[in-house]
Amino acid sequence: MIIASLFETAWHALTTHRMRSFLTMLGMMIGVAAVILMLAIGQGAQAMVRGAIESMGSNLFIVMSGATTSGGARVAMGSAPSLTFADADAIRDLPDIVAAAPMSPGSAQLIYAGLNWSTSVFGSTPDYAIVRNWPMASGGFFSEADVRSGARVAVIGQVVARELFGDEDPIGKIIRIRQAPFEVIGVLAAKGQSLDGRDQDDLLVVPISSAQQKIFSSSLRNRARFIMAQATSEKTMDAAESAINEVLRNRHRIGVGQEDDFTVRNLTAIAETAASTTRVMSLLLGAIAAISLVVGGIGIMNIMLVSVTERTREIGIRMAIGARRRDVLWQFLIEALTLSLIGCAIGLALGIGGAWLVERLAGLPVAVTPASVLMAVGVSFLIGVFFGFYPARRAAGLDPIEALRSQ
Amino acid sequence: MAESGKPLIEVVDIEKDYPTGAGVFQALRGVSLSIAAGEFVAIMGASGSGKSTFMNLLGCLDRPTRGSYHLDGKDVSRMTSDQLAALRNREIGFVFQGFNLLPKLTALDNVALPLMYAGMGREARRRQAQATLDRVGLGERSHHTPLQLSGGQQQRVAIARALATRPRIIFADEPTGNLDSETSRQVMGFFSQLNREEGITLVLVTHEADIAAYARRRIRFQDGRVVEDVAIEAAAA
Incomplete structure (x- = not known):
């Protein structure tokens, strides 16, 4: 099969210009390593937050003594213990609690x-x-x-x-x-x-x-x-919250328009906010890393274009002895793909190693998931095809006579 | 000459135009001729006479602007570029003045290259390439790169590459242009032998009369037209 032979050809072409190939791959390597590392840190943070939320208890309310504002003057929460044990019993007796x-x-x-x-x-x-x-x-x-x-x-x-x-x-x-x-x-x-x-x-x-x-x-x-009060389920959280407010206002005889002497907080909602914040952070880190991956891809395209120009005569010779346009296209596409995939493999190793170092040295939780590895490989493949295609098509479109004549 | 009777190459009223800044340059202005299988033809002419353009057309590297070209009865002027590539691969071998070997590949890999495009497996093509190198007397140099070989040896590698897919026609464009006279004689002797013993049709482009003398038919181009087409007496050694 010609394709298999073209991998050999690509390997040969890349190993004859070791330094250039290495520098070209460097972009991919750094990009992939950055993506893996950033996703690992982001997902580690997410896992930590998720774990913390689960350990906190689910569907949780916290009812604080005292209001956040008291008669216009702001008072620290819990400064005036207005809640009684009987209040706790009354909350427990609510249907959604x-x-x-x-x-x-x-x-x-x-x-x-x-x-x-x-x-x-x-x-x-x-x-x-x-x-x-x-x-x-x-x-x-x-x-x-x-x-x-x-x-x-x-x-x-x-x-x-x-x-x-x-x-x-x-x-x-x-x-x-x-x-x-x-x-x-x-x-x-x-x-x-x-x-x-x-x-x-x-x-x-x-x-x-x-x-x-x-x-x-x-x-x-x-x-x-x-x-601390737990609702029966996530769906009853809202009903439970208003029920707590109502029962406490009744018990504390707080009239309409008067300010509460307690504050109900939905801890789970706060936790979810924290979780979505880490999710956004994780995405942001991944996105920034992905940019470096694209830059790596552009590096590959750049070198492939140089390579096509340099090897115009070679392309002419190959066409003269029977290479079809698609053979030339594949040759350069496979070269670009090989560059990006080898770069990706090294980048993966660097990223996983880096994640391990971050965990060991900085003590941050990291999580390298199969999904992020798969994504990095997939994206590298796509980048190889995308940025390799234009130079390859340019090579395949050369006129054999002109190409043979070039120096 | 041709036992089959049908010509291998038949061109009728072929014209080739090149657009230039000043208008259209007519490289070929109506050429008709036929070459039978087994012929050894020298194409001569000054530079700009159209002989190279003609050879590029015969070699299926290009298509004529007007006129028809039949190679072994098939109409080449209507073929797609993939079909032309397949013809160049299987029916035609090229030998160039500058050898045109790939400098990073060994002699063996250079010779095996057309076999790769013919879709042959790795081992089979290495075997066939080695056999072809043996034929040109370079079997022991198969793992040298072109830079490690002399000009004559490089040209023999190039000939082996042209022969690798066992084509019926070989086009040689000034094959001795970069060689000294002794080496030229060897290369031309080898061409004559190929033609005589294996019946390979040879079309040789040259501007040197003594090189053309190895052929048995001489076609001379001038200003895009054939001005001479004569048989040569088998006098040269």
């Missing part, structure tokens, strides 16, 4: 057997495990009864378990939280980083009553800084 957990956040130093560790402490209810969609690694979560009785029991995250207990089994051990002894009854499963980059596993959860009485010694009993 699965669970609602009142939250009392803070931080404290934990001590166990001479080791200490400062971490985030959350006072909450068993609903917390539901809204955060958080399974246990070992032991169990505390119960409603523990919340009612103010039991000194705690559930710890993976980081706390590792820092305080090492290889020891934490279940049943007594730790001290600001001098108060608490029994560890459960260890939460690992969740990893949150959207804002914090380690979600570095926490301790205790019954909200115990937290307020024994750890924070808060004067605001039965009040929550915020309430």
Whole structure:
């Protein structure tokens, strides 16, 4: 088959001008490497965001105490805890709500057997495990009864378990939280980083009553800084949000025209925004890289045009001994294709290697997907054909007599 | 001369015009002649006489503006460029003054090139190319590139390339123009042998009388017309 022989011819032509071939491929190499690397970074970021969203819990609302503006003066959210445990119960009783957990956040130093560790402490209810969609690694979560009785029991995250207990089994051990002894009854499963980059596993959860009485010694009993609530599904999010607003306005006796003393935020929507932002960023990175790929293609066209001009006599000879126009067309097209595909292969190696380096050295999450590799190969092929076609057609269109006469 | 009776090459009232800035230049102004299979023809004439144009037409590198050209009974003037390419590949071999070998390819690969365009497989064409190089006495130089060969050797590689597809006609355009007289004699002797022993039709373009003397028929061009067409006595060695 002539086509197979033309690959040999192309290889021969490219290896006789090694430096030129290499420089021509360089454009393709950089382009493909850039596309692979940028897509890897973009998709890595997307995967991270997706993971963070999934770990956050789905269809999530957060109801903050206090309004974003209060009587014209802007006040930090949660500054005036206006939400009560009863508010949380009322929200949980709404038809579109699965669970609602009142939250009392803070931080404290934990001590166990001479080791200490400062971490985030959350006072909450068993609903917390539901809204955060958080399974246990070992032991169990505390119960409603523990919340009612103010039991000194705690559930710890993976980081706390590792820092305080090492290889020891934490279940049943007594730790001290600001001098108060608490029994560890459960260890939460690992969740990893949150959207804002914090380690979600570095926490301790205790019954909200115990937290307020024994750890924070808060004067605001039965009040929550915020309430986390989960809707039954994505479709009921809007209905649930207005229901929460309505029930809280009723319970807080807020009349028409008066300002709310709470704020409902759709966390999932915020997360989705973050996700679409990374998606756009990922696309943008890919698009910029794709431009360099096109520039690489133009480089190939440029060299192919030079090559056709230089080899006019060769083309004339080939035609004289029986090359058809399409044989000449294929010869140069295959040369361009070989350039772009070899450039693509090296670029792939560089891009994947670069992605690995970025992950190792910069600690950014990267993801080289088969789809992005396939796309890079496909686009390189198309570029080879597209930018190779014009020079090849020019070669094939030469007049054999004129071509033979050229120097 | 021709046992078949039918001429291999038959041109009737052939004309070729070239557009120039000043109008149309008539390179050929009505040429009619026929060449039988097995003939050895020398085409002579000053530069600009139309002899090269005529040979390009006979060699199927070009098509006439007017008139007809039948090669082995087939009307070439109506063929597509692909059909012409196939004719050049299978029926015709070219030998040029400047050899026109591809400098980066070995002698073997140069000779195998027309076989590639004939669609022959890699091994088969290498075998046939080697055999053809053996025929021209360069079998041992098959892996040399043209630059490693002398002018005479290069021209023999070019002849081997012309012979590779076993064509019936060879067109040689000033084949000895770049060679010294001794080498010229060898090359012309080889052409004569090909014609005599293998019956290959040879059409030779030259302006040197002693080279033309190897042929058995001389056609002289002047101003785009044939002014002489004579048989040559078999006198030259």
